[in-house]
Amino acid sequence: xxxxxxxxxxxxxxxxxxxxxxxAEHARKNPPQxxxxxxxxxxxxxxxQELTVRLGARDDLRTEIxxxxxxxxxxxxxxxxxxxxxATSSNSKEAQGLESELQALARRKSDLEDAELDLMDRLEQAxxxxxxxxxxxxxxNAEGAELSAEAKRVVAEATATIEATTRxxxxxxxxxxxxxxxxxxxxxxxxxxxxxxRRRTCEGCNxxxxxxxxxxxxxxxxxxxVMCPECGxxxxxxxxxxx
Ligand SMILES: [Zn+2]
Numbered sequence: 627x628x629x630x631x632x633x634x635x636x637x638x639x640x641x642x643x644x645x646x647x648x649x650a651e652h653a654r655k656n657p658p659q660x661x662x663x664x665x666x667x668x669x670x671x672x673x674x675q676e677l678t679v680r681l682g683a684r685d686d687l688r689t690e691i692x693x694x695x696x697x698x699x700x701x702x703x704x705x706x707x708x709x710x711x712x713a714t715s716s717n718s719k720e721a722q723g724l725e726s727e728l729q730a731l732a733r734r735k736s737d738l739e740d741a742e743l744d745l746m747d748r749l750e751q752a753x754x755x756x757x758x759x760x761x762x763x764x765x766x767n768a769e770g771a772e773l774s775a776e777a778k779r780v781v782a783e784a785t786a787t788i789e790a791t792t793r794x795x796x797x798x799x800x801x802x803x804x805x806x807x808x809x810x811x812x813x814x815x816x817x818x819x820x821x822x823x824r825r826r827t828c829e830g831c832n833x834x835x836x837x838x839x840x841x842x843x844x845x846x847x848x849x850x851x852v853m854c855p856e857c858g859x860x861x862x863x864x865x866x867x868x869x
Contacts, residue, residue, distance in 0.1 A: 627851040629806040634851065634862045636802050637810055637820035643795045644814060647788060654784035659777040666770040673766060677759040684752040687745055694742045698735060705731045806851065810860060817859035823867040831857035844869050 705728060712724040799807055810819050821830030826840060833856040835843070843863065846852050854861045863869060 627805060627809060628847075628849045629803060629851050631848050631863070633802055633806055634820075634860070635864070636798060637806070637860055638822055638862055639798045640795065640802065640807075640810065641814075641818055641820045643791050643798060644819060647791050647795065650784040650787040650791065654781050654788065657777040657780040657784075659773040659780070663770060663773050663777065666766055666773070670763060670766045670770070673759060673763045677756070677763065680752065680755045680759050684749065684756055687749045687752055691742060691745050691749065694738050694745065698738050698742070701731050701735045701738065705735070809851065813853075813859055817854075817857045820860040820862055821854065821857075823854075823861050823863050823869075825866065826868040828854040828856055828859070828861060830854055830859040830861075833857070840869060843867075 708724050708728050708731070712721055712728070715721045715724065802810075813819050818830030821828055823829070823835070823843070827834050831854060833854075835855065839855050843852055843861070848863070852861050852863070853859065
């Protein structure tokens with residue numbers, strides 16, 4: 627196939643636009659933040675499960691404390707009643723019995739208060755554990771929201787690039803003869819499509835061409851369309867080709 631050197635050069639513009647299109651399409655489908663956003667969603671789920679466990683532990687402590695407080699109220703009522711009876715009792719045997727019961731109630735109350743203090747300590751720790759988990763979830767959510775917004779910006783930018791580049795590509799393709807464009811379109815899916823030969827190196831595959839291959843290229847007419855023997859793309863020769 628033959629094509630003027632100028633038309634062959636236009637293929638390089640086309641190839642550059644196709645690289646830009648592919649990069650933008652990749653960014654649109656898979657913004658760099660997407661992986662981290664998925665990780666954060668997974669993490670938030672784990673954190674929420676742990677929060678449920680911690681809230682449950684705190685509820686249990688609160689229930690236990692309420693039960694102890696109600697036990698203390700029972701002991702107080704009983705003590706008040708016994709004290710009242712003791713104050714009015716004229717029977718020494720009964721008075722003795724009431725006194726020993728009052729002592730037992732006082733010991734019971736003291737035990738309950740010790741237990742309550744211990745539970746209050748544990749409740750304080752449980753509150754801190756819940757707060758710590760809630761703050762982890764909040765910072766995970768904040769990071770997720772920030773990254774999602776960034777990803778949206780990247781996608782919007784890539785979409786704009788794709789639209790503009792598609793228009794540019796159509797304009798460049800319009801200036802290229804049909805048969806040359808068809809050849810490029812056929813080669814592009816499995817190579818650079820077209821690349822410059824610069825300093826004896828194909829810029830499509832970065833291979834330095836052998837002496838034999840360079841001799842073949844030297845012998846080819848300027849408007850002959852030649853291929854890279856290494857990667858099969860259209861090799862565009864210029865002053866910088868080193869031939
Ligand atoms: Zn090549």
